[in-house]
Amino acid sequence: MALEIERxxxxxxxxxxxxxxxxxxxxxxxxxxxxxxxxxxxxxxxxDAAWLTVKYPAAGIARHEFxxxxxxxxxxxxxxxxxxxxxxxxxxxxxxxxDWVLDVFEAANAPLVIAEVELESEHDVxxxxxxxxxxxxxEGAFSNAALARCPFQAWAAQEQEAWLLKLGxxxx
Numbered sequence: 001m002a003l004e005i006e007r008x009x010x011x012x013x014x015x016x017x018x019x020x021x022x023x024x025x026x027x028x029x030x031x032x033x034x035x036x037x038x039x040x041x042x043x044x045x046x047x048d049a050a051w052l053t054v055k056y057p058a059a060g061i062a063r064h065e066f067x068x069x070x071x072x073x074x075x076x077x078x079x080x081x082x083x084x085x086x087x088x089x090x091x092x093x094x095x096x097x098x099d100w101v102l103d104v105f106e107a108a109n110a111p112l113v114i115a116e117v118e119l120e121s122e123h124d125v126x127x128x129x130x131x132x133x134x135x136x137x138x139e140g141a142f143s144n145a146a147l148a149r150c151p152f153q154a155w156a157a158q159e160q161e162a163w164l165l166k167l168g169x170x171x172x
Contacts, residue, residue, distance in 0.1 A: 003058055004065040005122050008142065009132035011113040012167040016102055016131050019093040026090050029082025030148050037063070039145045042070075042078040050075030061122050061137055084148035097126040108151030114142065133167045 024045045032040035037057040044050040052075075053067040070078075079085065087107050093100040098117040105112040115132050128135075136142045141150070152160065 002065050002067075003062045004055065005060075005062045005119045006116050007061065007119065007126065007135065007137045008139075009115045009128065010134045010136055010142070010163070010167055011102065011115050011131055012133045013131045015129065016091070016093060016115065019095055019100075020091050021094050022092040024090055025087070027079060027085065027087050028144060028148065029079040029085040030145050031078060031082055033083065033145045033149065041145070042075050042082065044072060044075040044079060048072060052078070082148075084145075086144060086148040086151070095127075095129065098124065105147070105152070108153045109147050110153070112142075112147070112152050 026043055026045055028041055028043045030039060030041055032038065037055075039053075039055045041053045041055070042050070043053065050070050050072045051067050052070050053065065055063050055065050058064050086105065086109055088103040088105045088109070091102045091104070093102055093115075095117075098119045100115065100117045102113065102115045105114070114136070115129075117126055119126070140146055
């Protein structure tokens with residue numbers, strides 16, 4: 001059984017750009033999302049790669065994750081039937097301590113930028129870059145599934161401002 005163990009961070013600034021190894025634009029749709037954390041997601045890069053993913057909670061910050069490549073035409077059909085969706089540009093980063101990616105959200109989730117590091121164990125020690133301003137591991141409102149259903153721009157203005165102030169991207 002595959003486990004996903006990751007820590008997530010809200011990002012401010014552009015310091016991460018010097019670490020880019022690759023990037024791709026992703027469209028994600030959610031076919032199922034339950035209160036107990038079960039999600040069924042379809043993801044496409046809009047070109048030649050697509051995946052179907054099932055996730056559900058394990059213990060601590062770990063989640064069970066099953067991901068399968070599917071034909072892009074199947075992904076397109078499933079995306080049309082998704083309850084909720086989002087668009088982001090994902091960057092692979094050359095940082096040590098785990099498998100780092102960074103998502104720059106588009107459309108209704110702009111200006112969110114979230115970095116994730118996938119770990120072997122939740123006890124792994126990771127050097128957190130200075131541009132990772134606030135850890136959001138376990139913060140449900142910032143999960144991709146939650147952002148697809150309730151995008152950042154749909155949050156109350158005071159809530160948006162509070163998070164942007166915490167990041168230092170907005171002046172008080």
